Amino acid sequence: xxxxxxxxxxxxxxxxxxxxxxxxxxxxxxxxxxxxxxxxxxxxxxxxxxxxxxxxxxxxxxxxxxxxxxxxxxxxxxxxxxxxxxxxxxxxxxxxxxxxxxxxxxxxxxxxxxxxxxxxxxxxxxxxxxxxxxxxxxxxxxxxxxxxxxxxxxxxxxxxxxxxxxxxxxxxxxxxxxxxxxxxxxxxxxxxxxxxxxxxxxxxxxxxxxxxxxxxxxxxxxxxxxxxxxxxxxxxxxxxxxxxxxxxxxxxxxxxxxxxxxxxxxxxxxxxxxxxxxxxxxxxxxxxxxxxxxxxxxxxxxxxxxxxxxxxxxxxxxxxxxxxxxxxxxxxxxxxxxxx
Amino acid sequence: xxxxxxxxxxxxxxxxxxxxxxxxxxxxxxxxxxxxxxxxxxxxxxxxxxxxxxxxxxxxxxxxxxxxxxxxxxxxxxxxxxxxxxxxxxxxxxxxxxxxxxxxxxxxxxxxxxxxxxxxxxxxxxxxxxxxxxxxxxxxxxxxxxxxxxxxxxxxxxxxxxxxxxxxxxxxxxxxxxxxxxxxxxxxxxxxxxxxxxxxxxxxxxxxxxxxxxxxxxxxxxxxxxxxxxxxxxxxxxxxxxxxxxxxxxxxxxxxxxxxxxxxxxxxxxxxxxxxxxxxxxxxxxxxxxxxxxxxxxxxxxxxxxxxxxxxxxxxxxxxxxxxxxxxxxxxxxxxxxxx
DNA sequence: TTTCAACACTCAAACGTTTGCGGAAAATAG
DNA sequence: CTATTTTCCGCAAACGTTTGAGTGTTGAAA
Numbered sequence: 001x002x003x004x005x006x007x008x009x010x011x012x013x014x015x016x017x018x019x020x021x022x023x024x025x026x027x028x029x030x031x032x033x034x035x036x037x038x039x040x041x042x043x044x045x046x047x048x049x050x051x052x053x054x055x056x057x058x059x060x061x062x063x064x065x066x067x068x069x070x071x072x073x074x075x076x077x078x079x080x081x082x083x084x085x086x087x088x089x090x091x092x093x094x095x096x097x098x099x100x101x102x103x104x105x106x107x108x109x110x111x112x113x114x115x116x117x118x119x120x121x122x123x124x125x126x127x128x129x130x131x132x133x134x135x136x137x138x139x140x141x142x143x144x145x146x147x148x149x150x151x152x153x154x155x156x157x158x159x160x161x162x163x164x165x166x167x168x169x170x171x172x173x174x175x176x177x178x179x180x181x182x183x184x185x186x187x188x189x190x191x192x193x194x195x196x197x198x199x200x201x202x203x204x205x206x207x208x209x210x211x212x213x214x215x216x217x218x219x220x221x222x223x224x225x226x227x228x229x230x231x232x233x234x235x236x237x238x239x240x241x242x243x244x245x246x247x248x249x250x251x252x253x254x255x256x257x258x259x260x261x262x263x264x265x266x267x268x269x270x271x272x273x274x275x276x277x278x279x280x281x282x283x284x285x286x287x288x289x290x291x292x293x294x295x296x297x298x299x300x301x302x303x304x305x306x307x308x309x310x311x312x313x314x315x316x317x318x319x320x321x322x323x324x325x326x327x328x329x330x331x332x333x334x335x336x337x338x339x340x
Numbered sequence: 341x342x343x344x345x346x347x348x349x350x351x352x353x354x355x356x357x358x359x360x361x362x363x364x365x366x367x368x369x370x371x372x373x374x375x376x377x378x379x380x381x382x383x384x385x386x387x388x389x390x391x392x393x394x395x396x397x398x399x400x401x402x403x404x405x406x407x408x409x410x411x412x413x414x415x416x417x418x419x420x421x422x423x424x425x426x427x428x429x430x431x432x433x434x435x436x437x438x439x440x441x442x443x444x445x446x447x448x449x450x451x452x453x454x455x456x457x458x459x460x461x462x463x464x465x466x467x468x469x470x471x472x473x474x475x476x477x478x479x480x481x482x483x484x485x486x487x488x489x490x491x492x493x494x495x496x497x498x499x500x501x502x503x504x505x506x507x508x509x510x511x512x513x514x515x516x517x518x519x520x521x522x523x524x525x526x527x528x529x530x531x532x533x534x535x536x537x538x539x540x541x542x543x544x545x546x547x548x549x550x551x552x553x554x555x556x557x558x559x560x561x562x563x564x565x566x567x568x569x570x571x572x573x574x575x576x577x578x579x580x581x582x583x584x585x586x587x588x589x590x591x592x593x594x595x596x597x598x599x600x601x602x603x604x605x606x607x608x609x610x611x612x613x614x615x616x617x618x619x620x621x622x623x624x625x626x627x628x629x630x631x632x633x634x635x636x637x638x639x640x641x642x643x644x645x646x647x648x649x650x651x652x653x654x655x656x657x658x659x660x661x662x663x664x665x666x667x668x669x670x671x672x673x674x675x676x677x678x679x680x
Numbered sequence: 681t682t683t684c685a686a687c688a689c690t691c692a693a694a695c696g697t698t699t700g701c702g703g704a705a706a707a708t709a710g
Numbered sequence: 711c712t713a714t715t716t717t718c719c720g721c722a723a724a725c726g727t728t729t730g731a732g733t734g735t736t737g738a739a740a
Contacts, residue, residue, distance in 0.1 A: 004485055006726060017690045022728060032688050053402065053457040054726035056393045057695045064436070064458075072425075073418045075622070081412055085439050094458065096404070096436040099425050117393040117696090118404075118434065145344055256626055263628075282415070286596055286623055288603075346696060357720045362698060370699095372718055394696035397725045457726090 005048045064094035066119035068110050070102045070127050075281035076298045083302025091310050104129040108138045120313050121148040123305045148312040150305045162308040163325040164301050171294040171330035172205025175276045180213050182339050184246035188221045190254040202250045236261040246274040252283045274338040289336035301328045345388045404434035406459035408450050410442045410467050415621035416638045423642025431650050444469040448478045460653050461488040463645045488652040490645045502648040503665040504641050511634040511670030512545025515616045520553050522679050524586035529562045530594040542590045576601040586614040592623045614678040629676035641668045
């Protein structure tokens, strides 16, 4: 068990000063050719690697970025992480992942912890509880300390920072318009309650398409799920009660519950009823019938977020502050839950 | 933009020395009651938080653990992370996640990077490429430096360290025995090639059950998938060609491909053919029919791994070295892809 | 021989902490 | 009133780096 080589040990071993070693390894012209070679050879032989922590302290930057998400056991978030990780690694950054479990307190805790030197900046999607409380002081505080933050997916206007979002409204419109184009007349919507921003936006897209196509909105055909744990039975009742020829669901789970309910009602997907989901996850691909969905391109979102963050981190301080919001386009992936 | 309070600034502001501030904040009895109160009040008012990096350097420990996995867009791994994160957080540790993308080189790179001071220890599941190459020098080197490592899921005997695995053989036996008990006579196996250790072990479980029940092994009923990308068609051909009354698949995807193929052949699941998968993911729960599977309890594995690692990290140096392998039991989750 | 530049290297401070030790002032004892 | 203890605080080193300033030696020019 050899306890990790330091500059000091090399210096002692080779009978030079620490600074000589440091400079030699960094190819400074201050050091004579032969000592330089000698030191480099020694370092190589014993596989010297500078200590990251010491470097972080000295440079006042850690080269790591923190990503805080509500939960990790969720396809969309993992694709985002994947995207972040990819560009972060490319640019020499590490990624440290924290989970808020959708709890406000844990989000605050994580943020505080990482803000004390552990990371140079954050990529974050807000916890559900945070959005309900509308308490963002932990975020504004971190931003005030000069730490760059990029919000994605679940964002909020009150916070001034870079953001990466998808065109929820447009995405929903693409989906619903697609259904209309295929001849659907009575399109059901399975959404979430309105304080979940994505639910609200996707609902808006749904309404806009109906309006654009002069279809009257039937409030009975709109279901807003309050309690996720109870979504299956709620959806079943909704489908049983209403007579629809198409369903637009704001996520995968709602979509497959709808399909299940439709099938149990004795109808067929897509022959009798078409179904479109949102979020292109594992489930959509593998389900039978496979789901036509609006793909959110999580990986691309993560990559964009990482790029925004790193840009800000490596920006010269003289450049002036400016916040961007990049919108990642959604796309409709046609599969077997809709008529072709 | 206030640039983060340090001890030095507090000291200057209150006209005392840095050490006085430090000691006061740590409630040292060396400091007089009134100055102590004054300093603590000031620190609280301006929300002082010690700099983690400086602490890490001083204490020579970072209170973060690294987890390196082959890919994150994979249900099992996310549950493991979730488990790790939970107990790590409980004990005041951070988790930094790196992906090897199943590449040997990236695994080495990540390991080296994190080993240079960024983390106190590792939790790791090996990249496929690493297992093929059988080159573990990067791991042994890190271990030799005195950095604790816990391997999980994809482990290897050559490396001496703590390990967390599942009882692959027993899990497979549970599944296959279950099929036998339900009256299956011709049980197909859909597995992977043998250098993937889990494939090999699960195959062994399958064989043992057949032997224990005096069923003759029919090599035609065993499919070993080489190329994941081509698994769907391979499985379809396999099902079309062979007449089975049950299928045991070593993962979710193989299981649903089998179901799909069976259905396309005009047979019904579970009435005509029962199917059991391995790995209890999103897909198993949501698929129609939902899958009977062997659950791997990833979260529990992650938690165990984290506990092992932290134990080792906080162990007194005088205690002697010893490596444990904990086996996390699998359990059979009965759903609708098997006859009840 | 003196003067000065070039060279090769070392010193010391800094990043933000913690902590053993030493020291001055105040309190107590003799 | 001196001697000793106690109280309270500052100094400095340490963790592992980087880097500007400083120092000593050499060789060549004047």
